Amino acid sequence: MLKIKIPERFQPTIKEFKFVLRRVKDSPLSLAGIAIVMGFVFIAAFAPILAPPQLDPPYLIPRDPALGFKLEPMPPSPSHPFGTTQAQRDLYYGCIWGTRWAFQIALEVIICAVAIGLVLGLISGYYGGIIDEVIMRFTDIILAFPGLILAITLVTVLHELNWQTIDAVLLSIILIGWPGYARLIRGETLRVKNEDFIEAARACGASDLRIMFRHILPNTIYSIVIVASLDFGGIVITAAALSFLGLGAPIGWADWGRLIYDGMGFVSGGLRWWWSWVYPGIFIVLFVLGWSLLGDALRDVLDPLYRRK
């Protein structure tokens, strides 16, 4: 029997990892979340194989020339597994590339919003006083408006400034997203900065920057990971909502919200044109559900207060 000898040093790590695995295995919801997200990652990663791109950029959904410009969506058929949208764009292609697009939006927004929130939150919590007041009142202003309404306004304004539609959507979601992270990090910073080890680091001659990024940040990062993963779905919903309102992705773009917007006119037909709104709807619902479940699973595993319950 093959037995790999593991150094004693790693025993606690392995034990911990096994505990995490058992924790995940015991909760079907976590498993479901991970499975759904993995499925979407797979679709996004292999989009060019699952649906070979024909136009440039590939996010533009190709039209079927054989069907011409017929207004009525065509039902699912072997050449169009999910049917077509109103202008004979392939719905299957839209959903597959829409997955990739959803990941792209969510990642870009999360990275930018977390980066801004992190820096401002750390500065705000660490220095306190007037700096804290200014930054926090600024977040208050943004948080005072309902997110979607503010996003709509921002997109409209950015349109007027001749911004690309897609960039405008991304920027506006980032702008409404960062205050949440800034608040979260500020709170965590306030908690950590009074710990003795921060004073000890200062007594060792560490500079402010070093204390903020090397000593405080690693102690606050878990909550950011959890909240960011829970937000992952929310960002896609917001982007889809903007598209649904006609403010987001342009016509023919592989964006789930845009596809539902295209199918909106056919909802009134009952189940007659069901594919035109059901398929993109299922993708959105599953995506958001998957990320929420994954976020919960992460919290169960990472949060020391929850995990042993």
Next chain:
Amino acid sequence: MEKVVSDEIIRVEDLYLNFYTYEGIVKALDGVSLNIKRGEILGVVGETGCGKSVTSLSILKIVVPPGKIEGGQIKFNVKGKTYNMLEFNEPTMSRVRGRYISMVFQEPRAALNPVYSIGDQIGEVFYLHRKEEIIKAVIEQLRKEVETAKGFRKRVLRLYLSLYERMLKNPKSLRVRLASKIPILRRFRNLMKKEVRKRTVELLRTLRIPDPERVVDMYPHELSGGMAQRCVIAMALVANPILLIADEPTTNLDVTVQAQILVLIRELQKKLGSTILYITHDLGVVAELCDRVAVMYAGNVVEIADVMTLFKEPLHPYTQGLLESIPRPGKPFTSIPGIVPSLINPPPGCRFNERCKYAMDICWKQKPPLVEAGKEHYVACHLYSGGK
């Protein structure tokens, strides 16, 4: 009488410090004066809240708001020159901290960052204060290796050598900083890491930590209190500081562990010849460890003397009361009547007047100055300053 300047490392003169709280201004330090001589262990004793810790934090200038130093001088003698540390700016101070003056905190496990291993944390101080030395050691080692190496390896080592030499010449060199970010190239830093690790292990060994190779990879929660405190002391000793401030380092430890740490501190002090400011409220520890003692009460230094004198002939009524309240078998339990005055509205004159059995009129009018009552024996009390 003015002492010979070179004999003193730190001289705190008339230090005033306030905390601006919602309840009012807490006058935490009210003209604190004390001196620390080279090579001694100075004990600072007093009740909780009398300003012991705040004094030590002021020496390092890490008092956090709402605390603010309002006046006075902290004279720092180093390399034959005298500086007033309160005039130092923040970058200068951060070079002083850890390098010339370092500190050991009360609760060892709270003083270690839970997300880094012991080796990482001690290593950080090496990078902050002894980087040059480490780079030099690495360069020397590289030079030897380059001579014996052949072929591709020789080229790699040469490249590393050039990077390290550049780093030594200009620590902020852009090329080195870029190289540290490029994935495979940044491996050149591993040599430095290895050197730091070696030194950390050595340091831990001198502090009698068993199995230091294993301990460097451990995280704070895996250590016992005594071990963690040794690691904190190791962190403080990395740069061979001139002054080590120990803020009640044994208060939260078992008695046996406490004794071990005390023995260790005394040994280190003898071996390295460093100066220690030892803050405690345990008079037993003071008697055991210190050369001189400063007694503090409600933000004032009330008496400074060497240990024997202070325990045999305490002059200040507060010191007398403090010594009498040490519980002894067969002796009725005594304590100082009254409570420590509120530092928001301290009584006028001497802050001990309300509790003092010798209190006179002048004690309510005038603050007693610190006068020399005996040889090297300073006391702040009107009984000894010719008051009526």
